[in-house]
Amino acid sequence: MKISKLAMIAMVACGMSGANAFGDQANNISLVSHCAVAACDCGEPVCGCEAVAPSCDSGCCDSGCDSAGCVDLGCLAGDCCLGDPWELFGSTDSGWSAGGWLQTGYSSKSIPLFNNRDNELQLQQAWLFAEKAIDTSCGFDIGGRIDYLYGTDGPNTQAFGIDNNSWDNSWDNGPDNLGYGQAIPQLYMEAGYGDLSVKVGHFYTIIGWEVVQATGNFFYSHAYTMNNSEPFTHTGALATYNVNDDVTAYGGYVMGWDSGFEDNGDAFLGGLSVGLTDDLTVTYATVGGVFANNQNSYAKGYMQSIVADLALSDNLQYIFQTDYLTADNRDDSKQRETFDINQYLIYTVNDCWAFGGRFEWYNEEGIYSAVGNDADIYALTLGANYKPHANVTVRPEIRWDWDDDQVVGLEDGDSQTTFGIDSIFTF
Template sequence: MKYLKWLLSAIAGSLFFFNTYSMTLYAHNLKHLLKDNRIALGGWINGGVTLNPSQKNGFNGPVIMADQANRFQLNQLNLFMQRAVVSEGNTWDFGGRFDFMFGTDAVFTQAFGVPTLDVNSGKPLKRSNWDLDLCCDSSRTYGIALPQAYLEAHVPVGNGLNVKLGHFYSPMGYETVPASAPDNFFYTRAYNLNVGEPFTHTGLLSEYKLNKNWSIIGAAVTGSANGGWDGGWDKQLGNWSGVAGFNWTSDNHLTSLKVIGSYGETSTRSSEPWATYNIVLKHRINPKTSLALHHVWGYAGGVLLDNPKYTNVIKDTQWINLMAYLYYDITDNVSVGVRGEWFRDRDGSRNPSPFRIAVTTNIVNGKAVSPAGDPNRVTIMPADYYSTTVGVNWKAAKTLKLKSDLMRKLTIRSNIRYDRVDAYHAPAYRPFAGNKDQVLFSLDFILPF
């Protein structure tokens, strides 16, 4: 019996060894296969906490992304698979990308372009099935989004044409959804990112390089009842909108300008226009200092309004935004930045508070319900929103000389933000826990992998 146990142990150990060896060999071969085919697997983790002295519990008013007061948020656990196309040369090249996001930011990134109620008539709509109901209603704050799923091709025509087909992040704007994007210096996000411009589109996006300085952008987008914004795959496919613009970069690459806009009918039910334009100017003043200016204007026709100033009133609506960013590199590993923003929701159509409850509200058995909270808490008003944010970015891994491959890209961000709102020719508005203003103290981390 003793020898039998030894024999069984030897057999089990041999099987474990060969299984481990086979798995290691398979992983090694898979890694080389992906590398040889230029397929990248990666992602990032972003989480943080925002202290709001005026809130005991709840939301930071209409602030998005870092919208939870006085508790930790795992904002983004984002995984992606990508084959980037080679955008130069005289040969065809094909690629694509797929992103999966879990976290509290998912709700802001989902294809919610078909709202619960038609913006022109107020009648219930059938919402997109792409990623709105994948999981986590019981958690109130966490969810899953599939913000990108597209195929891409480089077409060797002229100086080169790049084409994306599918679901992708909008080419509009300055700040973007991915926490690891270089233009997202601050943990708390601008109002404009959420309500002034689209997060995503579904359709066809192309960019053509005219020369080393100029390129033009064009897109046909669908799947939305908000003029082509944040569309999905299975609803409102008969409604198409256009996106067009250009990029310019100086010879020394110190200055760039992007001008882009969109226009289309609101939905398959309404021919009312939905339009916006977006201008971003970036300039590196010197090796340590850079500046960015961002302006947005938007228009939506025949919107059914329901706020204290306009109750069940159909009106053409507008919004406008101005932002300025200034950054300074103290050292190679520490940078400071300041952001100022003015956002005018002229008619009280764009910026509900809390936005998380508003966007997750559905009509169930004739009643408005939301997993994020009581829909009756949501308020909106014609108003001017002002915010000033000061922040520090610290490349902690480089400063601490961490050797770990996993930790070497760790960045820690802190920021202080002041918000104030003034009602625009309307009754007093206090969306910040009964106040007209608030101060936020935030600390978060970004860990790409």
Template sequence: MSHYPNWRLFLLAGALTIGRACFAQDIGVEPVVLAPSVEVAPVSFEDVEIQPIALTDEIQPVSWGEPCCNNYNVGCCNNCGPRDCGWFHDAWISQGYTANFDHPASNFNTPLTFNDRADEYQMNQLYLAMGKEVDAESCCWSLGGRVDLLYGSDYFFTMANGLELHTDGSRKWNGDGPRDGGNAALYGLAMPQLYGEVYAPIGNGLRVKFGHFYTIIGYESVMAPQNFFYSHAYTMQYGEPFTHTGVLGSYTFGQHFTVHAGITNGWDNFDNLNGQCSALIGAQYANDVSSLSYSFINGKEDINGLNNRFLQSIVYTRKLGQRWTYVFQSDLGIEDDGKLDESFNPDTAFWYGINQYLYLKYTDTVDLGVRLEWFRDEDNARVIAIPIEAFSKGGNYYELTLGANWRPCDFINVRPELRYDWSNVDLLGAQGPYDDFMKKQMWTASFDVIFKF
């Protein structure tokens, strides 16, 4: 046997090295080079027997299990994770009582919504949500979705045109009753969410919703367990949309910064009523101490598709030590031809405001909170919805709410609150917006109990 390496062996070794490097580039994995842990003597090729290489048409089986070899290997999605491969269901009942110190004859706490009935019991939400969560922790494509059903008095404020409502505003499956001037029932059924979701293993992971879903705008939520207070701020009640129908993508850069971008049918529309689409955009930076989010929606909302409406919302949250949390929110809305001036000519309508929240973790089972809000409906286009300067003037709405959350066990939350409202809105032939339009201020004391099951 020769004492020098065969030149064919060098060619073979070079070809194998180049082939392995090219294959690694094709699948997006950098070749790994490990430095030896100890010094070793070089291997003499004369002591290595050269094995012949046989070419064959047989294909070796590929393992599609864990671990995933690249970001697009869908085979590794076969293993189920927690919560039965992502399937879930949530349910709760929220029911309460609101005492109005003025005892209005109509039994409505106008202009409050959600807990809008005065001096009587309300079952606000019998809520059921079910679906499948996407697996955002794996390197695989993942499919999910969700459907939410809401039965109770809150249905009236979450209906969407084309779903629970016909295009003319009449109800599809909910009956008549004391709401909406005698045209809407006190209790009914709504479906505020019905969407599919896709997780794509692109970069840090792209999530895309398509269907009917809650808005990303603002701070407070329709879902009772996600709010500290039983009542809601004017900003949420009148200044923002509740739901959208369309497509919304979300992508996170690193660990703290997330962006959202989508195309929808506008504010609380299931169907596209005017042939126009609205852009829904948002961004959020969050860490363990604070978060800052900005979102806006822009599009033509009138039935003819001519007048543009823009709304932006900024929300900042901050932990203050171990027990305190502060939240700041500011909204600004603008709508072209959203009002009629004193000469009955179309003009731009504005609404804007500032909300502030302060929470204290008093004990392990009791939290205390305060909400202070200023909301300006400058042209009466949102709250009373009579945007005609010849008949009424817009103005300010203020509210101060003191509340608590008591959780005697994990599945029960009791939320008492005391609220004071005041407004200087000038309404033709009315003293103010409260107590059936006879007063400029209102006191309410209320509480609700949330049972989760």
């Protein structure tokens, strides 16, 4: 299986240079507004989809007209005038800001990822952050950020990669990962000058497209890839250099995966993000070296993620992701190997509504199955994002998982249908 995976990676890499689009590593979903009135000189929109221009004589409005002027078909179901969200402590002239969010969720069945509590309403993320963003437009600047998390997602983003109770790894209450916990997933300083900035401390990874933060994902549930084959946090130093408007380079040293401020290995973390066209961004990120160096666990290897983000239209976004991970034990025997392809399709109706789908093929060896016996797992998710208020997002979804080898532990054996819904309130 290893040869076939490497061959497929080569084919994917060759194909990307010609056709595919790669995702924004910041993982913020840039839902394109359905109203593009200003772009065609029909006047600035007053609120949401309400157009100022009284007529369509200019021919710029191609979505329909009535006696009142330009009408966007995406707004026929009603106006979507959200306004500005309320902020706890918005950015000041000094660059300081503070805020957070509350995420509550419900899943009809257990999924062995983040949503591992079935049939129970849970507080997954009570999140607070304080940040001083750097501004290097006038020269040197210094800043930093701290994040605090409490909830059922807490144990999943602690420094669990090291086998002692250092940093936040013991801040749990409840059995194993089924209980509530606390974490400080980010605590770093950042300094920059011009196009170069350096982050030093404990921070989230640049690997992949999905993130731990609920506000950074379209879907409520997570992919197997994100949960099992990608690091969540690193401790070390990471430099970011904006080569030009279209190219950003990353590079730095980190102490393994998912550890606090104790040495858990020596690894390189880096990548390159390239805007190939106005509609297509390709991001390659990698981490290689020693991922864990503990008394009870050791892992060394290589992991890469390639993400393509393509705007098919003003409203339709396509994301393609493929990851590859290989890791060995201290004696050079294979520990685990995974390969995957994730695809996302997101359609934005207006500022209030968006619909999306995700399909994942996850091939693993050493994660759920034994080394030497790889297994294929598939998952299809369909969902929506609804914003009834500028500070509130509701994300219902239905998900189908298939596991012919029955290695994952789905409630229904080799397949499972799960309904999930969550609500995020930002402040």
